[in-house]
Amino acid sequence: MAACARDSEPGGRTMDDTGFYRAMWRWHFYAGLIVLPVLALMAVTGALYLYKPEIEATLYPVHMSTTPSGALLPPSRLAAVVERTTGAQVTQIVRPATMSESWRVMTKVEGGPPTVHFVDPRDGRILGQMRGGGFMKVIKDLHSLALTGPVGNRLVEVVAGWAILLCITGLYLRWPRRGQPALAIRGRASGRLFWRDLHGTLGFLSAGVILFLAVTGMPWTEVWGGGLRAVVAANDWGRPKMAVIPWSAPAKDALPWTLREGGPIAGDAGDIGVDQALRIATAHGMGGVQLILPASPGAPYLAASIVTQAQDARAITIDAASGAVVQDMDWRMFGPGAKAVEWGIATHQGQQYGEVNRLLMLAACLCLLLLCLTAPVVWWKRRQQGRLSAPPAATPAARRMVAGLMLFIGLLFPLTGLSMLVALLGEWIMGQRRTA
Known part of the structure; x- marks a missing residue:
């Protein structure tokens, strides 16, 4: 039993290690459980949208077939x-x-x-048409969940906030300590260690860019982004x-x-x-x-x-x-605030620094998709006695400390904060049932 306990924590940690680590692991797990499907959708649609000019040029007569003259x-x-x-x-x-x-x-x-x-x-010929924004408008609406109306836009804001939480907790969990390297892929593809290392290494390499994408995507949201626009306008910052x-x-x-x-x-x-x-x-x-x-x-x-x-x-x-x-x-x-937002949007879309910028954003989208795919595998490989379960609970003091840190993020992004309160309430109810 001791050997099993020692292998149940990521990074080679033992069950008697700090409750803070286990609390961070638990938040990381629940954050992924909540938003992975939407993040996978955003990764695919975001990667496609980076190549909007090329895709539209393939589907529509953006470029004229004859050499321009006259x-x-x-x-x-x-x-x-x-x-x-x-x-x-x-x-x-x-x-x-x-x-x-x-x-x-x-x-x-x-x-x-x-x-x-x-x-x-040159001759006024109508070469073709694109109704309602065409194919790339569908991709954009899928990326922003605009197809579901105002609810979808607010859901994107919630997901972006949880993605920020995932990056912060993931970096903490993978940070090199006690012989655990941040960048390593060990073991065989059939084992849990391989998938845990693959997931952790991809996350450590891409967390900074994914965090940047989540933060710079916020201005497009209605609640947080609309509030930011109003503040910028009211204070003449942009x-x-x-x-x-x-x-x-x-x-x-x-x-x-x-x-x-x-x-x-x-x-x-x-x-x-x-x-x-x-x-x-x-x-x-x-x-x-x-x-x-x-x-x-x-x-x-x-x-x-x-x-x-x-x-x-x-x-x-x-x-x-x-x-x-x-x-x-x-x-x-x-103003400086407006410049920061405009720069963030242009970089988010892979335009600010040319092809290098676009390739970096594409790499982040692909890493995010792979993280969404490897996370369930890690969870599956971790099951004990054929049962899937959440990471082990931390001490009450550690849970309160980490919950306070997470809710600080919730104060910065209110809709995400509300969803965090719901998650905390759900975990408390589950705990009460287990002890009843």
């Missing part, structure tokens, strides 16, 4: 062709940064999803002190994260037209640009740069009646 048609002609062909109103025009890509003209009908039409800017039009959903999504809060402005009646609006955007140094047309009389045009790196973020509003630039917001005007 003069470009005025954007108004492209919009007129699309409106005449579809019978729907054009709401946005995207001019790509490269000459080999087709232009994107978005239409929207009341009660229906937006449709992107890929158009050859958004310039300028009026902002009441964004419709597509226009709001085109803006940098820190520019999505603001109040309304209205201009005089009149319209300079999309041709002049794009010329103004070009004159202000914008190459690849997304032009959002006025949603109502008196509303301005919004020209947003196509962002790759965080410092590319720029948006200008153009008075539709006079053509005057009434707002010009760019990276240089952001």
Whole structure:
């Protein structure tokens, strides 16, 4: 029995070791049990989304098949062709940064999803279309659980918080001590030691990047992210002190994260037209640009740069009646808090530092998926007398200490904190039943 007890703890620890370690192990176990399926989904969809440009170029006519030649048609002609062909109103025009890509003209009908039409800017031919954001919108909605509505978005916030807890507890458990190396794969594939080492080594190598992904994913959430945006805006930590039009959903999504809060402005009646609006955007140094047309009389045009790196973020509003630039917001005007968030988002998406950045994020996604797959194997290999069970309970003092540390994380991420309280209540109820 003593030999069995000594092998029941990870890292070669014995049952008489500190209760703090066992309490951390128990939290790590329950955290994984709660969120592993969702984390596996996020790992797969996140890896796919890193390659959005390549996937969309394969599925849709993003790139024109013929060598570009000849003069470009005025954007108004492209919009007129699309409106005449579809019978729907054009709401946005995207001019790509490269000459080999087709232009994107978005239409929207009341009660229906937006449709992107890929158009050859030299002859006005509609090369294809993408409805409702296409395949990558489905991947994005799966990644954010948006398919389930507001509940899903809040669940993502809970999962991200538990992922942070997993990283912290996992690093503590795998930290080298008493001859236990952090990076080692020992034993045979049929044994528990091999799978425990594989899981621990992968976790130790990737925990930092996974922790970064979890933290930088938080700004997209409604509760925590929405609160952060409001704080940044209210304290002038990021958004310039300028009026902002009441964004419709597509226009709001085109803006940098820190520019999505603001109040309304209205201009005089009149319209300079999309041709002049794009010329103004070009004159202000914008190459690849997304032009959002006025949603109502008196509303301005919004020209947003196509962002790759965080410092590319720029948006200008153009008075539709006079053509005057009434707002010009760019990276240089952001406060340090806003810059940190925008940098985090661009790095999270694998864009900030080129291909090296993307490959690192891809490696983190693959490691996360492997961690989700190896964790159940470790649990299965650990079963005693044919029964699956949780790690051994720690002393009450150690449980309270670790629970306090975990709930501190819960204070930083309130929805996660609420779920932690539920987990603690569930464990207390189970303990009461065992002692009854």
